[in-house]
Amino acid sequence: MNLKIALLPGDGIGPEVLNQAVKCLHAVEETFNHHFTFKEALVGATAIDRTGNPLPNQTLNLCQEADAVLFGAIGDPKYDNDPSAKVRPEQGLLKLRKELGLFANIRPVQVFPTLLDNSPLKKDIIAGTDFVIYRELTGGIYFGEKKLNEEGTIASDLCEYSEKEISRIAHLAFKAAKNRSGKLTLVDKANVLESSRLWRRVVSKIAESYPEVTLDFLFVDNAAMQIILNPSQFDIILTENMFGDIISDEGSVIGGSIGLLASASVGEQNALFEPIHGSYPQAKGKDIANPIASILSAAMLLEHFGLFEEAMSVREAVDKSLKKGIVTPDLAKKSQYGTNQVGDFIADNI
Amino acid sequence: MNLKIALLPGDGIGPEVLNQAVKCLHAVEETFNHHFTFKEALVGATAIDRTGNPLPNQTLNLCQEADAVLFGAIGDPKYDNDPSAKVRPEQGLLKLRKELGLFANIRPVQVFPTLLDNSPLKKDIIAGTDFVIYRELTGGIYFGEKKLNEEGTIASDLCEYSEKEISRIAHLAFKAAKNRSGKLTLVDKANVLESSRLWRRVVSKIAESYPEVTLDFLFVDNAAMQIILNPSQFDIILTENMFGDIISDEGSVIGGSIGLLASASVGEQNALFEPIHGSYPQAKGKDIANPIASILSAAMLLEHFGLFEEAMSVREAVDKSLKKGIVTPDLAKKSQYGTNQVGDFIADNI
Ligand SMILES: CC(C)[C@H](C(=O)O)[C@@H](O)C(=O)O
Ligand SMILES: CC(C)[C@H](C(=O)O)[C@@H](O)C(=O)O
Secondary structure: OEEEEEEEEEOOOHHHHHHHHHHHHHHHHHHHOOEEEEEEOOOOHHHHHHHOOOOOHHHHHHHHHOOEEEEEEOOOHHHHOOOOOOOOHHHHHHHHHHHOOOOEEEEEEEOOHHHHHHOOEOHHHHOOOEEEEEEEOOOHHHOOOEEEOOOOOEEEEEEEEEHHHHHHHHHHHHHHHHOOOOEEEEEEOOOOOHHHHHHHHHHHHHHOOOOOOEEEEEEHHHHHHHHHHOHHHOOEEEEOHHHHHHHHHHHOOOOOOHHHOEEEEEOOOOEEEEEOOOOOHHHOOOOOOOOHHHHHHHHHHHHHOOOHHHHHHHHHHHHHHHHHOOOOOOOOOOOOOOHHHHHHHHHHOO | OEEEEEEEEEOOOHHHHHHHHHHHHHHHHHHHOOEEEEEEOOOOHHHHHHHOOOOOHHHHHHHHHOOEEEEEEOOOHHHHOOOOOOOOHHHHHHHHHHHOOOOEEEEEEEOOHHHHHHOOEOHHHHOOOEEEEEEEOOOHHHOOOEEEOOOOOEEEEEEEEEHHHHHHHHHHHHHHHHOOOOEEEEEEOOOOOHHHHHHHHHHHHHHOOOOOOEEEEEEHHHHHHHHHHOHHHOOEEEEOHHHHHHHHHHHOOOOOOHHHOEEEEEOOOOEEEEEOOOOOHHHOOOOOOOOHHHHHHHHHHHHHOOOHHHHHHHHHHHHHHHHHOOOOOOOOOOOOOOHHHHHHHHHHOO
16 A cells, blocks of 8 residues: 655654654564654644744645644643743644544553553553543534633633534544444533534434444533443443543543543544653754554554454564563663664564 | 521532531531521432522522532433533523623632542542642633534534633632642643634733743643652642543542542622532432531631631541541442441531
8 A cells, every 4th residue: 555644843842753754664574564654743742933824824735635644742841831922832732633634533541460560540441441532523612713802811622522523533433433332422412502412312323323432422511420430331432522622631540641642633634643741842853752542553553444454463572572571761760761662662563 | 707608519429428517617606606597409410300400590589698508419310411401400500600700710729638548540640739720611622602503513612711800810829829839720722712812911911910920831631641740740730621521520530539529619799608519310229328428618708707726626626537537438348337427527526
């Protein structure tokens, strides 16, 4: 298969971890006889520094022409203390999601048997956890009208959803549930929000076309408890943008290492793959960042294009590195392995 | 001291646990020579069943005339599957908060040394956890304009905040921080929301009048991780209504039992005290519900009126019941003690 892949390394440890994912994709090309072309572009704080724009047109064009985008990380502390600054790195990411129509953010939450002890949660609580969050990514309060009165004393954000926005991601989530254990949980706040009540109606209607899937509902406050109290009860969680942001970051603590978690953001035409960890600027250039989340993002990319065997070989190579303890210091305090060595080991085993 | 206390037992286990709190307040009256008058009124599903209204006028009037409200719980499963029903129990609670002007919901999150093992989190993670969440309770997306277009295909909720709404709760939170470890964390999503940016500006300004307090900021998605990864880093958390709903329920899992957690909702004129657990209808009438959260809500009521010694004696009696294992089955599987016996034991020790 030929694939055009846009590389957006971004900020902090983004470039280092992305390099390891690219190494692994090269290994896949060789082993399975595919042809991937990679082109790199600027995004985030790095792009602001060089062009004044967190998402330069050239970057957007490259992504639009590519089959998929492999993303590093975004964010720089020099912008963190001033979230109201006119230009911020995050705007690049939000604009990219919107322009590429990446309406579904897909985040698997799994525990790796070799790493059960790394979790802040007790073993018996997390054993068997294996669910996927489908978070709506281009609607809701993130993109609704924002207002600030002239005096600067009243501010508002509008959370708006249409049936169409809800149904397209709901169909993806139901299809995924059908191929898994057949359980879908809609997380909302339908006892308070009009938009949540629309979600319930639309999703309940769609459920009729998926008789194999059991649908249930959970208020977001209760979901925030259940994810910690009993994470293995979940199969597919479907939710709107803001709740998904919170719930999926909460879910990321279960496995004990945020350095292992990948995500896909998909739309009709395009798809973007990124580790869920941020730019972790303190670790930049130190060869200590865990490359596995980025490598597993590449595996999700392969699966997205139906290259399941290829993805499996990446996942197996990752498992091998975990089992052999060829991991960065975040996973094993005494580890002597750096980002590059772990990347090399995994690529060599593909 | 004379206090007029309105009792709103509500639904499910509400009446049973509230009874135990009243027992303890009677004990406080006797031991410390105070005079409390109690009047009861309907709220929630019970009120809908009897009057068609989740918050009858009579109930509202009683609360307005009282010095404080002691609340049981609200909610009945027969309304749960239809959150878009025209009349719902929760509306009673939301209207009560708004009408009484209860703008600050205060939720302490603590771990009880005798119960460390009950937590889903590891001991070393939760040891030393002791923070208080200040959640704004009468603004934001809960009370903003709600719209549904005629075709029923587009729905929206407005999240609006004014400087005044932010500053009144911020002052309470800063004062609390000053009397504790002097650290206040504002949880927001200022990298995305205009209303969050207003929160940051207003709160940063107010911080100047509290030089003893260190202010820091945390995005809500990160907060959802930090509360589990390292809960003892927090002292006072201040946040808006919706984020507070999620974060405070998440925080409630740390201690290992939701049956122990109390809350206060305060305004200029009035205050309401309630356990954070819900109506738990499955346990209704079985004499198994844990009364401690309701009893500790009564302790918060006493503190609200400056009766610190009295509150301390309630807390000490609760600690005694925990240490002696005179607790309901949720805390000790083999326990033979019922709601009433635990209530009696605590009241007898005041
Ligand atoms: C950086 C930020 C705008 C973004 C979001 O809130 O969507 C991030 O938290 C994420 O979840 O990808
Ligand atoms: C019942 C519901 C409307 C309420 C809320 O969301 O405020 C509850 O979850 C709470 O936190 O007191």
